[in-house]
Amino acid sequence: MNFFRGYGQNHEFEEYSLFLVSNLFFYMNPRHTIFLIFLVIGSSLYPQQFRFTRPVPDTVQNNGNYLYGEPNFQNPLLAHTGLDISIRNDTIRSASRGMVTFVGYNPNDTVGGYEPGGAGNYILVRSIWDNKLAYIYYFHLKKPISSLYDSVYPGTPVAISGNTGNSTGPHLHFEIRMFYSGYSYPRTRRNPELWFGIQGTGAIYGRVPDASNSTRVDIFPDPKPRPPYTTFSYGLTYNFNDTYIGSDDIYNENYAFGDVKPGTYTITANGGAYRRVVSVGAGQVVNADAAVGIETDVSEQKELIAEIYPNPFSSSFTLRYHAGDDEGNFSYVNISLYDLLGRRIAVLEDGVKAAGVNEINYRGKEEADGIYFLRIVNGNRAHILKLLKIPVNK
Numbered sequence: 081m082n083f084f085r086g087y088g089q090n091h092e093f094e095e096y097s098l099f100l101v102s103n104l105f106f107y108m109n110p111r112h113t114i115f116l117i118f119l120v121i122g123s124s125l126y127p128q129q130f131r132f133t134r135p136v137p138d139t140v141q142n143n144g145n146y147l148y149g150e151p152n153f154q155n156p157l158l159a160h161t162g163l164d165i166s167i168r169n170d171t172i173r174s175a176s177r178g179m180v181t182f183v184g185y186n187p188n189d190t191v192g193g194y195e196p197g198g199a200g201n202y203i204l205v206r207s208i209w210d211n212k213l214a215y216i217y218y219f220h221l222k223k224p225i226s227s228l229y230d231s232v233y234p235g236t237p238v239a240i241s242g243n244t245g246n247s248t249g250p251h252l253h254f255e256i257r258m259f260y261s262g263y264s265y266p267r268t269r270r271n272p273e274l275w276f277g278i279q280g281t282g283a284i285y286g287r288v289p290d291a292s293n294s295t296r297v298d299i300f301p302d303p304k305p306r307p308p309y310t311t312f313s314y315g316l317t318y319n320f321n322d323t324y325i326g327s328d329d330i331y332n333e334n335y336a337f338g339d340v341k342p343g344t345y346t347i348t349a350n351g352g353a354y355r356r357v358v359s360v361g362a363g364q365v366v367n368a369d370a371a372v373g374i375e376t377d378v379s380e381q382k383e384l385i386a387e388i389y390p391n392p393f394s395s396s397f398t399l400r401y402h403a404g405d406d407e408g409n410f411s412y413v414n415i416s417l418y419d420l421l422g423r424r425i426a427v428l429e430d431g432v433k434a435a436g437v438n439e440i441n442y443r444g445k446e447e448a449d450g451i452y453f454l455r456i457v458n459g460n461r462a463h464i465l466k467l468l469k470i471p472v473n474k
């Protein structure tokens with residue numbers, strides 16, 4: 081007997097065209113052939129807010145011994161790609177607004193394996209955050225409550241938690257993948273502890289410079305609300321050896337503390353060489369590095385992402401762009417050309433690229449004259465450049 085029910089076969093990347101509308105931040109001077117240089121501020125100088133709501137009751141704690149980005153318990157060369165929440169056979173509520181685009185459920189399942197990570201029974205909710213696709217996974221379920229194509233909202237009951245798949249005890253593995261839902265896209269995972277927290281708490285993130293993977297990061301005093309927390313753990317910088325581990329698109333952190341009580345904390349690493357004092361309020365997500373040397377931080381984080389010339393172009397243009405992450409690791413790059421209606425005209429690049437500057441020559445085909453957009457995804461960053469195609473003889 082085969083009880084497997086799997087829906088929504090293709091939950092790989094799905095195009096959406098509306099992203100163009102709200103990305104009108106580009107600069108363009110149509111009278112000249114110009115360079116477009118985009119400056120990226122890799123972290124926020126101001127407190128942000130949680131983006132989602134917590135999918136479990138506030139009396140349930142996260143597993144502080146196995147946080148996002150920590151070495152994988154079965155293979156330390158890999159890392160934990162989500163957040164484990166210690167909920168036992170209880171209702172899970174949607175953390176976000178979105179649509180259920182996959183329900184994998186087998187009532188006889190004890191070993192799972194509906195995808196390489198051993199998710200067991202799981203559901204996928206496709207959401208949009210900051211005009212980017214965010215795919216939300218709920219793993220190891222006892223059973224789903226929601227059905228395929230259900231619209232869900234923060235707080236909508238979506239499943240009963242369980243212990244199916246590659247799981248050593250009842251818990252919810254909550255995972256966020258940006259841009260792509262599929263398993264094997266580098267740097268697409270995000271730390272859920274920066275997306276939601278227990279009511280009345282905040283979160284802190286930062287980047288220990290030149291930190292080796294899994295560098296210990298201490299926080300004082302104890303930031304956890306008690307109850308529900310019964311354990312306290314220090315943090316570790318993310319294990320970026322695992323190519324799936326990504327930093328936040330705005331925060332660009334390499335460590336984070338979630339469920340932090342309002343207060344002022346001292347964070348140290350590398351024997352005190354890294355030391356930050358930071359205050360956090362309820363619902364706030366605070367950059368520990370923003371309090372020191374703001375001017376310096378900003379200028380150091382400016383980075384050439386891409387330049388394109390000539391623009392306007394007639395028959396061809398050249399794109400120079402930077403691949404790789406801040407550590408000099410390779411990154412997944414997708415560069416696609418879209419028209420004004422958001423239709424993809426061409427894929428200029430799609431694959432893993434070594435860190436460094438790359439150059440692409442694009443020779444136009446039958447495109448009409450007019451405005452186009454080049455969307456560059458480099459690891460966990462996405463940028464859009466505007467292009468103008470003009471007649472050849474002008």
Ligand SMILES: [Zn+2]
Nearest residue numbers: 162163164253
């Ligand atoms: Zn997990």
